[in-house]
Amino acid sequence: MLNMPRYGRISRFAVIGGASTLIYGACALLLSRGGAGAAILPATLASAVAYAVAGLFSYAGHKYFTFVSAGAHAFELPRFLLLNATGLATAIALPVLLTEKLGMPVAVPVVLTCIAVPLVNYIVLGRWVFRNV
Known part of the structure; x- marks a missing residue:
């Protein structure tokens, strides 16, 4: 039988994660391209x-x-x-290792990051960051 509270939590996690991703993308584009076409910030800083x-x-x-x-x-x-920094480090390290060092296609580390980081985040957020003590 499906555990409804856990299923609801996973759905809420996906909504917040998806919204966070959209916020990141919109802010990055806005800051790096600007409203009038001129960059507000360099792409990396944006x-x-x-x-x-x-x-x-x-x-x-x-x-x-x-x-x-x-x-x-x-x-x-x-x-x-700390968890967020670990996810960012993973998103940087996997392409360096798998693409630059081992010659794998760029899609491999991107897909692995997209699977591993949210999975680890869900587990660690619930058991370590936001655990109810």
């Missing part, structure tokens, strides 16, 4: 700023909507940031 903005949304969304945590920000935010 991407980093957009990642931070999306990360703030993701933290709040997962804390209050996905995992409904009443934990203290002083406890949960540093853990969230």
